[in-house]
Amino acid sequence: MNYIECDKDKLANLTYSKSKEIIRSSRTGSFASSTIIGLNTRKYHGLFIVPQDKIDKERHVLVSNLNEAIIIDNMEFHIGINQYKGNIIDPKGNKYLQQFVPYPIPTYQYRVGKFNFKKEILFLGDSDRVIIKYTILDAFESASIQFQPLLAFRQIHALTHENNAVNTNFNSIEQGVEYCLYPNYTPVCFQASDKIYYEHGPVWYKNIEYEQEINRGYEGHED
Numbered sequence: 001m002n003y004i005e006c007d008k009d010k011l012a013n014l015t016y017s018k019s020k021e022i023i024r025s026s027r028t029g030s031f032a033s034s035t036i037i038g039l040n041t042r043k044y045h046g047l048f049i050v051p052q053d054k055i056d057k058e059r060h061v062l063v064s065n066l067n068e069a070i071i072i073d074n075m076e077f078h079i080g081i082n083q084y085k086g087n088i089i090d091p092k093g094n095k096y097l098q099q100f101v102p103y104p105i106p107t108y109q110y111r112v113g114k115f116n117f118k119k120e121i122l123f124l125g126d127s128d129r130v131i132i133k134y135t136i137l138d139a140f141e142s143a144s145i146q147f148q149p150l151l152a153f154r155q156i157h158a159l160t161h162e163n164n165a166v167n168t169n170f171n172s173i174e175q176g177v178e179y180c181l182y183p184n185y186t187p188v189c190f191q192a193s194d195k196i197y198y199e200h201g202p203v204w205y206k207n208i209e210y211e212q213e214i215n216r217g218y219e220g221h222e223d
Contacts, residue, residue, distance in 0.1 A: 067148035085207035
């Protein structure tokens with residue numbers, strides 16, 4: 001047993017799980033931070049936060065979160081989680097969580113339908129890179145994972161909103177895609193260990209809500 005470990009009852013309890021946060025960083029100055037269920041409650045939360053030397057040498061949230069869906073034997077389960085204006089949670093991926101262990105690698109245990117799988121998140125110590133590994137623990141006939149990255153490209157002390165300056169194009173790279181929403185930013189690359197199918201459909205997700213910012217008396221909504 002780990003010295004810190006959360007079971008499914010704690011993870012399903014939003015009052016508890018939203019109050020517990022985790023941060024992982026690299027020696028390059030980049031980091032990832034969120035609540036233990038992956039629900040961002042602060043503007044400082046994000047999956048991939050990297051210093052931008054060409055802009056202001058401050059840290060910027062490049063990837064806020066991932067909308068993830070796992071499809072096993074033609075059954076689709078949405079395991080991501082976001083909060084929208086009015087305290088609306090969608091999707092509610094934490095309902096599938098069975099366990100979270102932060103050390104030595106943050107590991108999430110899920111049960112979806114009759115299947116168990118785990119997700120491990122590793123922030124490399126010497127480079128600006130996050131590795132996410134998914135392992136299905138039961139026998140299956142077919143499986144795939146769908147990702148919708150929520151891109152922010154903004155300074156950690158600021159919020160962003162729908163605008164016409166954003167570059168919605170992408171570049172194809174080896175087994176992945178690359179985005180750069182605004183000039184002078186470091187591009188973000190998403191790559192998989194296997195062949196991918198990519199469908200380009202940029203859209204604004206509006207009124208993402210950061211509860212802790214509102215509680216502190218600050219603006220707490222962004223697109």
